[in-house]
Amino acid sequence: MKEKRTLMLPGPTPIPKKARLAGAEEIIGHRELECEELLEEVVEGLKYVFQTKNDVLVLTCSGTGGLEASIANTLSKGDKVLSLCTGAFGERYATIAENYGVNVERLDFNWGESIDIDLVEEKLEADNKIKAILMTHNETSTGVINHPKPIGKLAQKYDCLLLIDAVSSLAGIELKTDEWAADVVVTSSQKALMTSPGLCLVSVSPKALKAGESADLPKFYWSFKRAKDRYDAKKQTPSTPAISTLYMLREVLREIKEEGLENVFRRHKIVTKAIRESMKAIGLKLLVSDKIASKTVTAVKLPQGIEYNVLRQKLIDDYNVYITGSKGQLKGQVFRIGHLGNVSRIDILSTISALELALLKLGFEVELGIGLQAAQKVFYEEERR
Ligand SMILES: Cc1ncc(COP(=O)(O)O)c(C=O)c1O
Structure with a gap:
């Protein structure tokens, strides 16, 4: 299936x-x-x-x-x-x-x-x-x-x-x-x-x-x-x-x-933080600094030796997860994760999991679960507020 x-x-x-x-x-x-x-x-x-x-x-x-x-x-x-x-x-x-x-x-x-x-x-x-x-x-x-x-x-x-x-x-x-x-x-x-x-x-x-x-x-x-x-x-x-x-x-x-607009914006901020922290924990580099980071899409630099098309296809073939690349001068250099609208915390956790697995299978050294934990911590701390 x-x-x-x-x-x-x-x-x-x-x-x-x-x-x-x-x-x-x-x-x-x-x-x-x-x-x-x-x-x-x-x-x-x-x-x-x-x-x-x-x-x-x-x-x-x-x-x-x-x-x-x-x-x-x-x-x-x-x-x-x-x-x-x-x-x-x-x-x-x-x-x-x-x-x-x-x-x-x-x-x-x-x-x-x-x-x-x-x-x-x-x-x-x-x-x-x-x-x-x-x-x-x-x-x-x-x-x-x-x-x-x-x-x-x-x-x-x-x-x-x-x-x-x-x-x-x-x-x-x-x-x-x-x-x-x-x-x-x-x-x-x-x-x-x-x-x-x-x-x-x-x-x-x-x-x-x-x-x-x-x-x-x-x-x-x-x-x-x-x-x-x-x-x-x-x-x-x-x-x-x-x-x-x-x-x-x-x-x-x-x-x-x-839901109220304020809550909608807050939800987007939390999800962004979870994605960004998880990428850092995995050992990936983010394209832009936290200060100016979008709350709807995150661009992540592709690690050495991993091609965008290969990563994208692996995520689709193995987990049916869809991410995208970028355009112009960033083509082939970053992948982007969209996290806007109807994206749940569980969607975020699933994506991070799939990404860790796909990267590992493509030869990138990553400790499974490390990015997931970073995102879970963000959610846990926000939920306890
Ligand atoms: C900032 C921005 N402007 C314009 C567009 C083009 O929108 P559409 O594809 O709906 O014409 C996009 C689509 O991704 C966008 O992100």
Whole structure:
């Protein structure tokens, strides 16, 4: 018999049972009252998770679609933006803007490091034409958190927009949209929101909507105005939404509300600590320091002599455990464990166990159980608090 699948990717993530069942609901027409009520509950639930009073628009696409939309709806051809790149997803955001004819200044940081706020201020001070700052809250390719709060302050001081890719952070890592002055925040359904792929959720501030009035980049399907007008008038989306994913998302949002956002974030922190301590105990090196470590994904350096593809396949073949590698300059150098959304402590312990066994079988010297114990200690201490 095949082992039960353990999905430890930074998205898509496992879907809680109630949400999976909700996804099996009979399809309804998207212009029916029932669908309007469904969408309205989802939007209200999202406002709680985004910690915002801004409009939250529901787009039918993956996260990348929302990132495109954030550019197309706030900027004009030739506008200058400052793109803060700490890894592959920061680079992607910059590339999207370039593809739309935006004048992008990239501020690159070493992969594995977070944004240096002083350098951001230097750039803004030196150039008063910058209309927007693009940033990645959680750089999934390296497992680094970039803090939006100080960047939001700079965006206010220098009167530009702050656009945030929160695809792999929202609902896993704190993001106070309103308090931190984030103008557009983009996330998607298949990450910490624990549902099927298919929906992209975007909060848009009044300042971003105002900027949109004069933004001349082409858009139709991605138009925030069309989405907002339709929602305000009828609690509908302009085109057919991913209705089954909406059902799932409603269920997940109810569960998040019941658990409380603070507890959700705490759970992610504990799981992160357990993974990090276990990797150290096994003798593996973490890519990034504890201080800037993501709470949704952890990148671990591959030990000498162990190839990523071989390790990945061993984990799948022997234990049905799924991890992933990285991209760009980190390709083949690290493996990444996703730990966001519906990941239990037992999933973490199983993954660590499987990893120890796989590494040992591939010739890496590890004392079986040493990483497991380190993670158990973290859980034990946290549970006794
Ligand atoms: C930070 C970040 N941005 C954007 C994306 C792209 O999201 P999607 O695959 O939903 O288009 C991802 C996906 O992993 C991501 O982690």
